[in-house]
Structures are given as structure tokens and as C-alpha cells.
Amino acid sequence: MSQGIPSSLVAGRPAAALLVRTRADRRRSLVNSAFQGVALLAAVACVVPLGALVTFVVMNGAGALNLDLLTRPTRALGLGGGAAAAILGSLQIVPIAAVIAAPIGVLAALYTVEFSGRRTATLIRFAADVMVGIPSILIGIFAFALFVLPFHQFNALAGSLALAIIMVPVVMRTTEESLRLVPGSLREASLALGVPMWRTALSVVLRTGLSGVAAGLMLAVARAAGETAPLIFTAFGNQLINVGGLGKPMDALPLFIFVNARQPYEAQNSQAWGAALLLLLFVLAVNVIVRGRAGRRNSR
Amino acid sequence: MAIDAAQPETPGAPEGRQNPQGRPPPETEETAVAGHAPGVRHAPGVGHSPELRPGVQRLPIAVGPGPGDLTDGAAASEATAGLLEVRHLNAYYGTFRAIRDVDLSIRPNAVTALIGPSGCGKTTFLRTLNRMHELVPGATVQGTIELDGVDVYGSNIDPVRLRRVMGMVFQRPSPFPTMSIYDNVVAGLRLTGRHQRSELDAVVERSLRRAALWDEVKDKLRENGMSLSGGQQQRLCIARALAVGPEVLLMDEPASALDPIATLRIEELIAELKQSYTIVIVTHNMQQAARVSDRTAFLTMGEDRAGYLVEVDETSRIFTNPRERLTEDYVSGRFG
Structure with a gap:
């Protein structure tokens, strides 16, 4: 100037x-x-x-999201029925996936941060990053070949496993980021007390980074809850309510949306919109809660 | 730590040297009557493992069956407890030699100060003593360090167990942020598998009293350790180190992050603690070394950037009439 x-x-x-x-x-x-x-x-x-x-x-x-949608099972042509089968299905498939993925992702992160050498850590991180980018339809086909074909039966557990495969790298990477922020001085303080390495990793490092780990896990759950492709060949979908029948086909919210949105009947399309809103509210709520908390933590 | 929990002798022995304020020792601590003054040996009485021979004190690291034990009590010399003998010590980071050929004898029940310019290896030396040095990837050690006649780098020594005998206090106070004051003090016990409530309660009060913090925190033991001031946090860390029952206390510039008043309290505390512990303190502050220590070791850096010991002597002599010209230049402020 x-x-x-x-x-x-x-x-x-x-x-x-x-x-x-x-x-x-x-x-x-x-x-x-x-x-x-x-x-x-x-x-x-x-x-x-x-x-x-x-x-x-x-x-x-908004018009379709009512008590009927939440509580009634599916009926033919979408007349008077609801998405109860899909909601109950998602409430089973997703938590089971989380239970499988969380320990694997968290422990893998703990391994890369606490125990492995730098090169191994880079390799594991690279593999996780590639996994995050793999199209979910491929994971669906993979799970189909591995967990459905041998049993000649679409089943809910295969759906959970497919979602778990998607969640593991997400959980692993967010946990790793969170654990890397734990100051080395805490690690040293613990080791200097004669606390073994594994106990230090669990009770000091993981415990200190736990809020970040929880946030990562919730985001992974939100992501998995909306995945459709991995469920098409695995949980498959089901018109009937299936509670506890993990070896049988099961409906899920994204599948319900996918199926009903393609029907030629107004009532079914409307139910798909209602289910979509439900899913959206869940994902938004998780994101707002997690990111809101993270924001407060950072600004403090 | 199922292994530790299965060793009945463990709780008694490491606590053995703490019995301040004349409080009746809890049942688990029959050995607590043992003072630390040279010559005061505890008699083999109730609570000792039967194989303990009269007059021979076993090191806490040697207590208990299982891997990592020292070779029976015979190795422990009778006349010492907490005596450190360092011979021909070299410490490396990869191929870089950080410490060259240090010979140093560190007395029990006394404060030994390590002084010297930045980068001369004081902290590295301190960390070789309790084998924290080897946690750095590529870091190695040559030479011997004997604690009461037992080589701490011996193949039968478990470094994890060794670190319970040689407590460490760091430059920056580092309370565990997820833990209360109480939990911080007993962290070393809990995380090594000791959960007995009565034992922990006793250890918390005793350790906090020893660290001169009890009166300030006794009504808020459940509050987060981070809520304390910097000086209180550092005393909390000292209490945490004392709680596992060490013989030796290694302090790495314990007051350098504190204000003058908090520093004074830490120094008073060090003077008290030396009645019971072997204390080695690294300090950048020469006045502090002069105030708190009985003996002072002066290290400096050679041309190869490796730290070496110039001389060690009574503190009064180092600061008034040192033998070496280098030491005189340093303590009088002419270099470093």
C-alpha cells in the first residue's frame, strides 16, 4: 500500500x-x-x-413422524403401520456393532500410542485411514461373503459385524487423537510410582483421555446408525418385528427408508420421510452434544 | 496386578520406613517400627517372612517370591539402607553419550544436590538411578548402580519394582487430573493392586502429613488434585511418591516451577524428609543447593557434550573452597 x-x-x-x-x-x-x-x-x-x-x-x-410411526409394526402398503420393526432393529444392530467395535478400536489406539514403535504406528494409522475411505457397499459385500453366505441366511449379526468394520477405524483414529493429547508427564509420573506399563496405559492415559474417547465413540455410532449399504446384504430388512433374533433378518431405519422411499404409494413414501427425520434428529443430537462439549472444553 | 496382590509380605515392607507422628501402625505394618537412622535395624519380629535372617534387612525390592526379586537378603549389606553406589556410569541416547564415566557415592539420610550447567546430564543421571532413563527409545546405560549392594541393573531386577523403592518427583507438578487428592496419593498403591480401604486411609494421612500438606487438604480429600495451588500440587506429588514407601527420593528441580514461598516450604520439607530417606535433588538454583543439601556434586559438559562429574564434596566445601577450578568458576557465577 x-x-x-x-x-x-x-x-x-x-x-x-x-x-x-x-x-x-x-x-x-x-x-x-x-x-x-x-x-x-x-x-x-x-x-x-x-x-x-x-x-x-x-x-x-414432520407430518409423518407421529406415535404410530414410532410404535406400530409395518403394514402392507404403509396403511396405518409404522416403523417399529426398523427402530427396534436399529436399536439392536447398532449397539451390538458398537460393543464389538469399541474395545477393538480403543485398544488398537492404545497400542499405537503407548506400545508400538513409530513405524508400526504409522502403518496402523495408514490402514485405519484407508479403511475410513473404503465405500461402505464394499464392506457390505465383504460381510455378505463372510457372515451370510456360509449360513445361507441373511442375519442381523452380520449387519452388526459390517457396521463394526466401519466403526473400528473411526473409533481408533479419534481415540488415538485423544490419547496423544495426554501429557507425557502423567505417563512418567505413573511409571515412576512403579506402576506397570499396561496399568499406566489403562488407568492413567486412557482415563485422562476418556472424554475424547467417548466423543469419538458417539460420533462413530451416529455414523453407523445411518449406514445403509452394509445392511442391504446382511441384516437385509424385515417386515416383522424381530427382537433378539440375531440369526434372522432384521429391519433397520436406513433400510426402512431405502425400501419405503422406492414404493409407488404415497403413504409409504411419507413413512420413509418420517423415518428419515427420526434418523436425522438422532445424528444431529449426537453431533451437537459431542461437538458442543468438545467446544466448551477447548475454549476453557 | 494379580501377582502383587498374591504376595502377603509386600504391603508391610515398602511402608516400613514411614511412621511419623507416632501414630499406631495399622496391622499390615509391623515393620513400620524400623527407623531409618543408620544402625537402627528392626528386629526380626512378627510379620516378617520366616526366611528373613536376624540382622539382615531385605530390600523392599527383594520382598516377596516371584520374578524380579533381588537375590535373597544376603546381598543387602548390613550397615546401609538407601546407600547408592554409582560406578563408571555412562548413559547414552542412541549413539550419543550423555553421561561419561560418573563415579558417585550417595549417602542415606542426607540430601545430595546435583548442580551444573544446562545440558550437562543432571536429569539424565537422576533418571538412570530408578531406570526411568531406559524408557526413552534407544536410551542405554553402562556401568553399575548399586542400592545397598544390589546392582539395580542386574538381570534379576524388575525396573517396575525398583521404581517403588526409588520415588521420583518431577519439575512440574503432575497430579493425575482425573483423580481426587485422595486417589492421587494412593494411585501408586491402587494401580499396583492394593485396595484394602483401611490400609489406603492410613497411607493417605501418613503420606500427606509427611509431605506437610495434611492440614491444608484434610477436609477436601475428595476434591480434584488440580484444584490445589502449584506448591500444594507439588507437595501432593511428593506425598504420592512417599505413599508407595520408597527408600530413595529423586527430585528433579522440584521447586523450579514454584513461587518463592512455595519453594521455601518444599525446601523445609526436604530437610525433614532426609531424616528418613536418601534424597537426590537436581537443581539449577545454587542457593537452593547450598540451603538444602549436605553434599553437592558438580557436573559439567565435556567437549564431546557428554556430562561428567567434576567433583563431589560436602556442600559447604563446594561453595567455599572447592578443589577444582571449574567448580569454583561455576559456583561463583563465572560460567554456566
């Missing part, structure tokens, strides 16, 4: 002459505004889909 140059630096010209706005200055400030404007537009475009999606789902689903 020419205004900023002290006149003494420009020999032979009076200061006042340097301060006058030239055409080049005007052009520069125009370019600046234009660039800022484009960046702002991109930022808006980044946020708009979320707002539009939420509005859209709420508008279409």
Missing part, C-alpha cells in the same frame, strides 16, 4: 503526492473485494446444503 511508505524513502517527491489514490490502487482494492466475495460465496455454499437438507427433511417428515 503506497500510503504506508514513508515519504523520506522516496527521494525528491513530496509526501502529499504519494498519498493520492491512483487508478492502480482502486483496481487493487476491487480485486481484493472480488476475491473476498468469491470466498464468502464458497463458504455459504458449504453451509447451505445442511440447512436445506434439514429444512427439506423436516418439511416432509
Whole structure:
């Protein structure tokens, strides 16, 4: 900016002459505004889909999200029925997946942070990052080949396992990030007390990073609850309520949405919207709770 | 730690040297009557393991059957408890030699200060004593360190057990942030498998009293350890180290992160604790070394950047009339 140059630096010209706005200055400030404007537009475009999606789902689903949808089993053509089978199914498939994935993901993270060498850790982290990027339909087909074909039976447990495969790397990476933030001084303090390494890892490192681990686990659950592709070939879906029958097909909310949204009947489409709203509310709630807490922790 | 829990002798012995304030020792601590003054040996009485011979004190690290024990009590010398003999010690980080050929004898019931310019290996030396050094990847040690005649780097020594005998206090107070004051003090016991409530209660009060913190926190033991001031946190860490019943206390600049008043309290505490413990303190503050220590070791850095011991002597002599020119230059502020 020419205004900023002290006149003494420009020999032979009076200061006042340097301060006058030239055409080049005007052009520069125009370019600046234009660039800022484009960046702002991109930022808006980044946020708009979320707002539009939420509005859209709420508008279409609000009417359908009622007590019947939550409590009634499915009926033919969507006449008077509800999504109880899908809700109960999701309430089984997802927690079982979480129970399988959580210890594996957390312990794997603990291993990379506390015990493994740097190269092993990099390798494990790389594998987890690749896993996160694998299309979920592939994981569905993989689970189908491994947990469905040998038994000649679509089953809910295969669905849980498929979701667990998706959750493990997510849990592992978030846990790892959280454990890396635990100060080394705590580790040393514990070891210097004669506490064995494994106990230090569990009772000091993991315990200190636990809130971050819990947050990661909840985000992974929210992610898995909405996965559809891995369930198509595994849990398959079920018109009937299935509680406890892990060896049998079971419905789930994303499957319910997937099936009903493709039917030619208004009533079923409407139920799909209602279920979509339900799923959206769950995912939003988890995200707001977890990220809200994380935000407060960071700002403190 | 199922292994520890299965060893009935363990609770008694490591607690053995703490019996302040004349409180009646709990049942688990028959050995607590043993004072730490040289010559005062506890008589073999009730509660001792039967194989303990009269007049021979077994090291706490040697207590209990199982892997990692020292080779029976015979190795422990009769005249010492908490005597450290360091011979030809070299410490490495990978191929870099951080400490060169240190010979040093560290007396029990006394404070030995380690002084020297930054980077001369004082902290590294301290961490070789309780084998914290080897936790750094690539870090190795040559030479011998004997605690009461037992080589702490011997193949039959378990470093985890050794660290319960050689407590450590770090530069920055590091209470466990997820734990209450009470839980912080007993962390070393709980995390090694000792959960008996009456024992823990007794240890908490005794350790906090020893660390001169009891009166300030006795009504808020359930509060988080991080709620204390910096100086209180550091005394909490000292209490935590005392709770596992060490013989030796290694302090790495324990007051450098504290204000002058908190520093004074820590120094008073050190003077008291030396009645019962072998204390080695690393300090950057020469006045502090002069105030708290009985003996002072001066280390400096050689041309190969390896730290070596210039001399060790009574503190009064080091600061008034040292034998070495280097020491005189350092303590009088001419370098470092």
C-alpha cells in the first residue's frame, strides 16, 4: 500500500503526492473485494446444503413422524403401520456393532500410542485411514461373503459385524487423537510410582483421555446408525418385528427408508420421510452434544 | 496386578520406613517400627517372612517370591539402607553419550544436590538411578548402580519394582487430573493392586502429613488434585511418591516451577524428609543447593557434550573452597 511508505524513502517527491489514490490502487482494492466475495460465496455454499437438507427433511417428515410411526409394526402398503420393526432393529444392530467395535478400536489406539514403535504406528494409522475411505457397499459385500453366505441366511449379526468394520477405524483414529493429547508427564509420573506399563496405559492415559474417547465413540455410532449399504446384504430388512433374533433378518431405519422411499404409494413414501427425520434428529443430537462439549472444553 | 496382590509380605515392607507422628501402625505394618537412622535395624519380629535372617534387612525390592526379586537378603549389606553406589556410569541416547564415566557415592539420610550447567546430564543421571532413563527409545546405560549392594541393573531386577523403592518427583507438578487428592496419593498403591480401604486411609494421612500438606487438604480429600495451588500440587506429588514407601527420593528441580514461598516450604520439607530417606535433588538454583543439601556434586559438559562429574564434596566445601577450578568458576557465577 503506497500510503504506508514513508515519504523520506522516496527521494525528491513530496509526501502529499504519494498519498493520492491512483487508478492502480482502486483496481487493487476491487480485486481484493472480488476475491473476498468469491470466498464468502464458497463458504455459504458449504453451509447451505445442511440447512436445506434439514429444512427439506423436516418439511416432509414432520407430518409423518407421529406415535404410530414410532410404535406400530409395518403394514402392507404403509396403511396405518409404522416403523417399529426398523427402530427396534436399529436399536439392536447398532449397539451390538458398537460393543464389538469399541474395545477393538480403543485398544488398537492404545497400542499405537503407548506400545508400538513409530513405524508400526504409522502403518496402523495408514490402514485405519484407508479403511475410513473404503465405500461402505464394499464392506457390505465383504460381510455378505463372510457372515451370510456360509449360513445361507441373511442375519442381523452380520449387519452388526459390517457396521463394526466401519466403526473400528473411526473409533481408533479419534481415540488415538485423544490419547496423544495426554501429557507425557502423567505417563512418567505413573511409571515412576512403579506402576506397570499396561496399568499406566489403562488407568492413567486412557482415563485422562476418556472424554475424547467417548466423543469419538458417539460420533462413530451416529455414523453407523445411518449406514445403509452394509445392511442391504446382511441384516437385509424385515417386515416383522424381530427382537433378539440375531440369526434372522432384521429391519433397520436406513433400510426402512431405502425400501419405503422406492414404493409407488404415497403413504409409504411419507413413512420413509418420517423415518428419515427420526434418523436425522438422532445424528444431529449426537453431533451437537459431542461437538458442543468438545467446544466448551477447548475454549476453557 | 494379580501377582502383587498374591504376595502377603509386600504391603508391610515398602511402608516400613514411614511412621511419623507416632501414630499406631495399622496391622499390615509391623515393620513400620524400623527407623531409618543408620544402625537402627528392626528386629526380626512378627510379620516378617520366616526366611528373613536376624540382622539382615531385605530390600523392599527383594520382598516377596516371584520374578524380579533381588537375590535373597544376603546381598543387602548390613550397615546401609538407601546407600547408592554409582560406578563408571555412562548413559547414552542412541549413539550419543550423555553421561561419561560418573563415579558417585550417595549417602542415606542426607540430601545430595546435583548442580551444573544446562545440558550437562543432571536429569539424565537422576533418571538412570530408578531406570526411568531406559524408557526413552534407544536410551542405554553402562556401568553399575548399586542400592545397598544390589546392582539395580542386574538381570534379576524388575525396573517396575525398583521404581517403588526409588520415588521420583518431577519439575512440574503432575497430579493425575482425573483423580481426587485422595486417589492421587494412593494411585501408586491402587494401580499396583492394593485396595484394602483401611490400609489406603492410613497411607493417605501418613503420606500427606509427611509431605506437610495434611492440614491444608484434610477436609477436601475428595476434591480434584488440580484444584490445589502449584506448591500444594507439588507437595501432593511428593506425598504420592512417599505413599508407595520408597527408600530413595529423586527430585528433579522440584521447586523450579514454584513461587518463592512455595519453594521455601518444599525446601523445609526436604530437610525433614532426609531424616528418613536418601534424597537426590537436581537443581539449577545454587542457593537452593547450598540451603538444602549436605553434599553437592558438580557436573559439567565435556567437549564431546557428554556430562561428567567434576567433583563431589560436602556442600559447604563446594561453595567455599572447592578443589577444582571449574567448580569454583561455576559456583561463583563465572560460567554456566
